[in-house]
Amino acid sequence: MFGSIPVLLIVVVLTFLLLEAAAGDAVDAYLLSIGGGDAAIARSLRVSYGLDQSMAARLWLYLTSLARLDLGWSVAFDRPVRDLILERLPNTLLLMGSATALSFAIGSALGIVAGAKPGSGRDRVLSTLSLVLYAIPGFWLGLVLSIVFAVQLRWLPTSGIETIASGRTGLSRAADIAAHLALPVGTLTLVYMALFLRVMRAGMAEVWGLDFVLFARSKGLSRVRIVLRHVARNALLPLVTMLGLQSAAMLGGSVVIESIFAIPGFGRLAQEAVSGRDTALLTGIIVVSAVLVVLVNLAIDIAYAALDPRVGASERGA
């Protein structure tokens, strides 16, 4: 865990420098949004944002406040970065968590179906279908699903995270949120499902050729038992690796899906931070994402040990 502190430091400094290298600053972005302002306004804003200080001074100030676990002040929103992140993070975790879980579950289940008999008709249909879905751009799929299910059939709401000012609580509110998330989660699931399906199928295809499978067969085990207990289980490791990578990628949120479905999440916040040249906010988002990625990796490592006793054993044995 503490080994990741230097990584975090590098991430913070790089983000800071990257945004610093972009032309225009927070004052340019803000004055543009209000239709322009004169030189005196720009000057006083730069002073109040601290942009009149040198880059090194600002970086040092940011790093020292970060060391005190203070994420700073967002100039684009005029609010503390921590509040913004705490407000948006649950939405993204809900959206991305459900999408990752669903795509993992459905993808690996279909992967087992396809991998149960590599090269069969079933395998070919599933593999092709998943490739087609994977090749469809997410925003397009999102818009099409929205037009069909929200605009034409009106089964689901077009956008938002919940019905506005509805006064719902408890289960009825949860159902409302689920209805709002159905389309964005569905879109992301369809796109990412293919990854898990392909990895599962490929892993199983490889395991089928191993000696112990032959042995299991010759022992007279039932086919279902061989597929599930021996082949699929041994193909799980790369799948879990993929899950770890994918969760990390999903933590940043999906700018496109969050915009299309008007979900106030992390991705949209990051986009707004970049266009507003809000260094503190963007760095804050990236630090929080990086911490979460570290945690996910830890969880994945533990899962490895649980799935494959050899992982922990070899380290202990050494």
Place this chain on the structure above:
Amino acid sequence: MLSATPTRRTFLQAGAALLASTALPTLGLAQDAPSGGRLIVAADSEPKNLNPAIVASNGVFFVASKVVEPLAEASFDGKDGLAPRLATAWEGSQDGLSVTFHLREGVTWHDGKPFTSADVAFSALNIWKPLQNLGRVVFANLEAVETPDDATAIFRFSRPTPLQLIRNALPVVSSVVPKHLYEGTDIAANPANIQLVGTGPFRFAEYKPGEYYRLTRNETYWDKVQPKLDEIIFRVLPDRAGAGAALEAEEIQLAAFSAVPLTDLDRISKEPGIEVITRGYEALTYQLVVEINHRRKELADLKVRQAIAHAIDKKFVVDTIFLGYATASTGPVPKNAPQFYDADVPAYDFDVARANALLDEAGYARGADGKRFALKLRPAPYFNETRQFGDYLRQALAAIGIDAELVNADSAAHQKAVYTDHDFDLAVAPPVFRGDPAISTTILVQSGIPAGVGFSNQGGYANAELDAVITRAAETVDEAARTELYRQFQKLVVSDLPLINVAEWGFITVARDTVQNVANNPRWAVSNWADTALQS
């Protein structure tokens, strides 16, 4: 997932029941529109400061104008194009050194305190003049505001300030905020800048960041015509396709400011129950302008600028880029500012042969590759149309042998490159005409503006004669004489082409046909919506 259907339906039924129950008692009122209901509107931005007294921008007014009122609002048929709001009458002195406002009596703030001339004086001296982006221009010479009684405010200026300018600026610069909440506080950081307190027909109820703003009816509004709607909700929909879909799915009833892209209008207008409305933006005209960097020696030559003007097919721009939802420009003042507009200016017809001849005359012959010289062209990224016009302009310039390199950047980078670093030869900009040329139009061509001021002359253009006209007009109190000076201003600009005005446009509102009294004033989207109603 399935539970969505019944919940949505119950919501709609509840809404309908609410409409029906509140519609009955008020049917006999002055205007025959039904009362009650919740109007849901698409919003694409969430200003961090929602106080229109500090930030006079359309994004802020869109929400805030329902809560905080100006002294007067724009009107199609009122005297001087104004409808009284917090002021009932106004007159200027002969010498232009004072303007007297007679204020409405019996008005209370949403927190119950009475509205008086002290609020106007405080807003003017402590906010409009020192802090507001446009007020700093209009009230630059404001020295004092006298309040002989609660219903009179006399503005005293150190230099002659034309009443015509003040009048034209009133809807935009004169939002009054309560003195008792702002006095003695850090105005820029006051919580009332988000949790607005005003005198308007709606109260600010709730803001959920990233989701919506909710306004509720002000039961004690001063006007005898009471606000119709129970609630207005501004729902944040950042994706432009989202607003159209939400309208079609009847989740929202109105999308203003062209939230539905032009390319979708033809299709959506054929949907039953949806109307495309082009009125209601007459006082918010955007102009498509080619900004020119006169530091480039080629562009400092008038013949080259004339050639560029001749190379642009304005009709094509209007028909193809704006799909007809725009008008070709003749000069720096748009046609729908009839007070000032002068059609009698030089015209630059689309004529490629003439453009080529002008460039030859200027001494920029085509090279072996057919090119005369190369330019850097920066289209502003703020609208689809400004980007598309950049693509078009590149081709139009190629036809006359000018090789333009397109440089696309995001908003902050574009702003810095053009208005601070002057790193452009040509730029495409969308400035706004705000009712009077002195507010934000003359600054586009006036010399001596420091670097870093957005939407101003950063092309290094200097014309002493033009500067003199601008300065004189700024202090000419007599209305006819001042208007005449702005006619001269237009002639000078169009003759010398410090910039090239190509087209002018207003925005489009798309609404369900149940929304009534839409677009009934020239700043409708940013006006108070007191008479807007929903039919059940």
